[in-house]
Amino acid sequence: MLISSTRNPAVKLARSLYHKKYRKLHGKFLVEGIRPVKEAVDTGAPVEIIFHCPDRLKSELALRTVEEARRRGIKCLQVSERVMESICMKENPQGIAAVVAKVEKGLEDVEVGDDSLILWAHGIGDPGNLGTMIRTADAFGVDWFILSGRSTDPFDPKSVRASMGSIFNVPIAIEPDPMRVASRLKEEGVKLVATSPSAEKLCFQADYELPLALMVGSEGEGLPEELISLADERIRIPMVGRADSLNVAVATGITLYEIVRSLSPPSSTSRKRLSPRARPS
Incomplete structure (x- = not known):
């Protein structure tokens, strides 16, 4: 009918x-x-x-x-x-x-292993950007996507559409309080790497080691200083043109690429496994 x-x-x-x-x-x-x-x-x-x-x-x-x-x-x-x-x-x-x-997960659901790669996004306001970040996280084998602060809803239709189905592959944990996220990740021995335009180190100069969480901030303001101060490493993307900033989804993709590239053995096309990551249950 x-x-x-x-x-x-x-x-x-x-x-x-x-x-x-x-x-x-x-x-x-x-x-x-x-x-x-x-x-x-x-x-x-x-x-x-x-x-x-x-x-x-x-x-x-x-x-x-x-x-x-x-x-x-x-x-x-x-x-x-x-x-x-x-x-x-x-x-x-x-x-x-x-x-x-909806299958909603919180900070308590996040499982951290010795080789975990986590994307922690704080205060992301645009659903299109968020969906693109979820898709990018999926492409680079991110194990968990943590969303903190006053971020947009990952289940917004614009975010879901921009993720191109990756929202079903990357587990997303929502925790409004970023201090709780930082505390939990530090307890688990996760190295925190924060993106900041004022960082001295360029993204290809950092010492990446797993387990690791890449911290990215909102489109307009970036990460607040109180979160940057908690990071073990602070990095920035080199830019030589007139533009002095990048779209947060683009910046996330560039930085995740560099992390995965630096952690991959020279003879391997995979960051940490020879087989594709298992789909989340």
């Missing part, structure tokens, strides 16, 4: 998830696009509903994803183009979206 009314209860639920208060109320979030939905299904995320539009969804990959979701017992609803456009914020949506139950 094709759903053609935007008043359908499942459709109204999906549309409500653009607002943080309803994501919190229902404990769910919205995922849009072929690759993010496929990643949700493939990783065994708690997908509750998949909406798909036959008039828009022609990709064989997407059609196989819907079939796999049905096989797993996930509710799959066919909707009209008008309904799909009402669900998705993006213009010309790809024709597939999903409602997924």
Whole structure:
């Protein structure tokens, strides 16, 4: 049966998830696009509903994803183009979206091993930047993403879309109090490396060793001095042009690349394992 009314209860639920208060109320979030939905299904995320539009969804990959979701017992609803456009914020949506139950983790859930690489982001305000940072963390094998301060919601649809499905691969722990984060990581023997434009060391001059947490701050203000003072190393990215700052997601990618490069054996293409990192449960 094709759903053609935007008043359908499942459709109204999906549309409500653009607002943080309803994501919190229902404990769910919205995922849009072929690759993010496929990643949700493939990783065994708690997908509750998949909406798909036959008039828009022609990709064989997407059609196989819907079939796999049905096989797993996930509710799959066919909707009209008008309904799909009402669900998705993006213009010309790809024709597939999903409602997924949130799996929220806190600082107490973070597991630190001898070879852990952690990204600690403080006060990130832009959901697009946050999603790109999650995707970057996934690409560089980050084990945990810790979010502190007054940061945007990682389950915001813009953040989820920018992560391109990586939100299902990198465990994210939310802890508003950064001092609690610092205390916990220091107790675990994690080396704290802070990014700061006033640091003397360049990112390729630092002595990186695991377990390690890279600390990055908000788009406008960076890390507060009280957090920088707790770091074992302070680093900056060399810049020779007229611009004196970088987008926080770009800066994170450059710094993670340098950390992974410096920790990788010369003959290896992997930072610490020859096989890909296991997907989080």
